[in-house]
Amino acid sequence: MTKFMLNGQEVTSIAKANERLLDVLRNEFRITGVKCGCKEGECGACSVILDGRLVNSCMAAMGSIEGSAVITIEGYRETERFAVLDKAYASVSAVQCGFCIPGMILASECILVKNPDPTEADIRDGISGNLCRCTGYNAIVKAIGIAAKEGEGLW
């Protein structure tokens, strides 16, 4: 049994401590915005924000997140910051197949929290663990830069 905060709400998972947070989110809590791309921490499709940090939920065993706070796209999409990123990504058509996107959005948030005025190199480093096969990354990088400008004061 693990008690943790999920998108601002306290929840209890009945999953065993060894189970992956990714599987628990998807199967027990029906959080489908967290995607499974590899289950080895190599692609970032399963990214969530855990206690304020970007992590691959496939790498986190339930026993390690007791009392922690987890944010997924389902929670994040209600925020003002998301609205800025949403608009920025839309303006450059950065979403292609979309599978990497929830992870990219959360990675974007973490980049801007750390540095509200990031350089392109900062941005690329911040999404270096989120693989995208469709876009070649340029549009996503541009979108995050636009969000940084447009979202002045939010981060």
Added chain:
Amino acid sequence: MENISKSVTKKDHESKVSGRALYVDDQVMDDMLFGRLLHSAKARARIVNIILPEVLEGYFIVDKNDVTGVNRVQIVLDDTPVYAEDIVEYVGEPILMVVGPEFKEVERILNEIVVVYEEQVPVLDMLKSDTVFFNYKYAKGDIENALKEADRVFIETFQTGYQEQAYLETQGIIAYPHDGRMTVRGSMQCPYYVKGAVSKALGYEDQGVQIISDATGGGFGGKEAFPSILACQTAVAAKKANKPVKVIFDRREDMEFTSKRHPSISTYKVAIKDNEITGIDIDVIFNSGAYTTLSSVVLQRGLICASGVYRIDNLRVTGRAVKTNTVPCGAYRGFGAPQTVFAVEMVMDHIAKEMGLDSLELKENYMVKQGDATSTSGKYHFHVPLPEMIQQIDELTDYRAKRKLYKNQTGRYRKGIGLSMFFHGCGFTGSGERDHIKAVAKIRKNADDTVDILVSNTDMGQGLKTTFSKIVADTLGISYDQVSYNNPDTDQVPDSGPTVASRSVMTVGELLKRASERLKKEWKTGAEQVIEEHFVEPDFIIPFNIDEFRGDAYPTYSWSVNAIEVEVDTLTATTKVLGAWGIYDVGVPIDTNIILGQMQGGFLQGIGYASMEQMDYNDQGKIRNNSLSDYSIPTAVDVPKLVTKIINNPYTHGPYGAKGAGELPLVGAAPAYVEAMENALGVNLNKAPFTTEDTMKALLGVLK
């Protein structure tokens, strides 16, 4: 640029950015069972016995005996089994499926099954194959004479390796029986291909099968034919269990056992007389893997492109797709062209060096122009923009100056720049569109004056929901928001053909434009109206004879020039891509951001193909690079400077001037990269990928 090119918010942006879009693994159904395949562990063997453990009530083992129709998957020819029979032909061949309500129990049962094999000697090396699946040959002019009269004949062989699509969403299918029918949904590019295959495997009539495409997380060709195989397997399982069955491949399973780009070996014999290229004799081998699947068509396109963008009057091209006991290769963006375009670009580069010219100098002398004959004695009916694209790229990159500057470097860091020029034939090869696909597109105006697009092409990220909607809205003169395009459901939409061959916007988009033009004339406010359009082959096309490879293989071509600049660290043999520039002619972009996104994504895939994406087999026929940690695709920090530009060259027979765009950007990246490596290292190279280890070998050879 036309007004239509102005970018809009994509139709699927909101659902995907919010995480609400449902991909197949996000779908759940009541009573749903999970399925996992048991894959052959041997590259070639006879199955002597399968020892099954006891299975609990509600768990099933599904195999060839459960196939109620024909145990073959319809993909061009029909040699791929749904479930293996007595012989397995590659590591990964599906033998059976375990199905049940608890995923962990399904896996446990799977791990307890013992397959007893009588091993045979597998053929893993394509040069040692004893079975030729397909054998083609075409020629024009008099190559024999050219070779005979030549001052010298330049001979060289080139190799290209596997490429794995590595779409972020792995293969997945759900099949569920209901009311005597079978519905199959999942990640796919071609719902009607899947429909045909599943109907045949189940032995159902046409109306007995419904196929729905879910949001598809990338395809790149990897979901053109493969989903038909998984769909048949899953449908057979669902029929046996009489419940919904979901099968989702895990990443390692997907990387090891699904279709990839054909490895190739191409030999070019170039006749040179009086310092002119007078003829080329080309021989190509593609490694088909264990079954035919799409190899015939991939090979055809590879052979048609084998002389590249050059005007070669005396030409012979022979090619074979051979069988090996390895995973069957299939469609991947470019579809045979990246292999032969690599070879022809490199051979031109090497001949140039022999002649004391820079590669661009030589290539410019042979570039085709409008009006010239194609390799298959068709015609380049439209303007060929290569000269202006070369000019642009030289201005952007200082290519010509840098080529000279980078010769003969010493020092730890060595730079190089390379250039490639190439085309991609738009649409299905030859008369396939007219004779086999016979695309039908429909639009339906609803009573509330919204319009639904009814076609079977899937938006796998390339933006069809948006571009199709823009074409219809703009033609009708209504708001973009009034037009919808839902995920294709074969119960609702006609067969507008597969989402392949860079045909969707050019061919289906054109049908939607014509349907919209008719609807506009016949528009009745408040009434429901359905307009249907059928494909008509453009009248300028010189008919293509597939047996002789003669005529217009494609109605038109998209063109590109790439330049890539590298810096090699001679201490570690690692290469930094300092810049990658691509200029593209894809006709008028239906949406500028969407087209640029396609160019950037394809270009980066091509750079991966040239450099870090390496996949090979061990001597047991098992793929070694079966994870994303072992098969490296580019991250956001690998090619930070990727520049793409589109030129203005409208195609008169495409909607709003558009033509094929999806595959072009991948096709020619590899020779640009490898040419750059040659420039940096000062040696001739003939393989892709050209990896870090290859670079070290070259350095040690050079420095010795």
Added chain:
Amino acid sequence: MVNSYQATSLKEALDFRAKEAVTPYAGGTDLMIKADENATYLFLNKVPEMKNIIEDAEYIRIGAACTFTDILESKLTPAILKEAVSHIAAPAIRNLGTVGGNICNGSPKADSALIFLATDSKLRLVSSRGERVIPITEFYLGRKKTALQADELLVEILMNRTGLSNYYYKKVGARNALAIARVSFAAILHLEDGKIVNCMTAFGAVSDVIIRRADIDGMLIGKTIAEAKAVKEDYLAAYDQAIVPIRGRISAEYRKAVCMNLLGDFLESNGI
């Protein structure tokens, strides 16, 4: 049946460790790749005594459950460690993965372990029986075999406070992020009054264990740059003999060439 323990203090962790065969889990980024359903994990990520980074008179003391991100964000951690850690995988992995896991995993490809070896760091191993501090050079016994006893936990890594600023580091992977090292090399050359007072090198990802040959490095200690130059050939020859890359997916020839190139460059960049 309990299949995991969550420790909230070091004492609690050590008691669990002494009682049962548990698998210590700090960040999980190695363990979760091939997740063992039947393992009994001992979750250490919330043990406060293992999460400090402090400085005392002699050492910088790094808690074993500190994540790579903790290392990067601390003002106390030395530059050479920061540089190596910044090349690990990607941000999400760095936010979870720990130096303790990286060391105890026993892989010769471990990025931070390379640095701890190259800087002659010490490990504080604690059990409910007591504790011991050993040089990390005594920790690795063979491929994926460490000197960690069944009831011990690695609690802290002790790095020297001084003498680490003149360093050389290079990681060679398949790409610029999310890359496992094919060859990695770290070296320190500490000079005082024109004399080499310390030379430490380590080669990762080439052998069963990280290669650390203090005896060969000793050839340069006590010498001036000019004197070191005089023995350069012998020094390189000694390493040429000592570095025998094991066969792997990446060829031994490649790895050997890179090792010798980097070693040579390290010397040359110091005027040797």
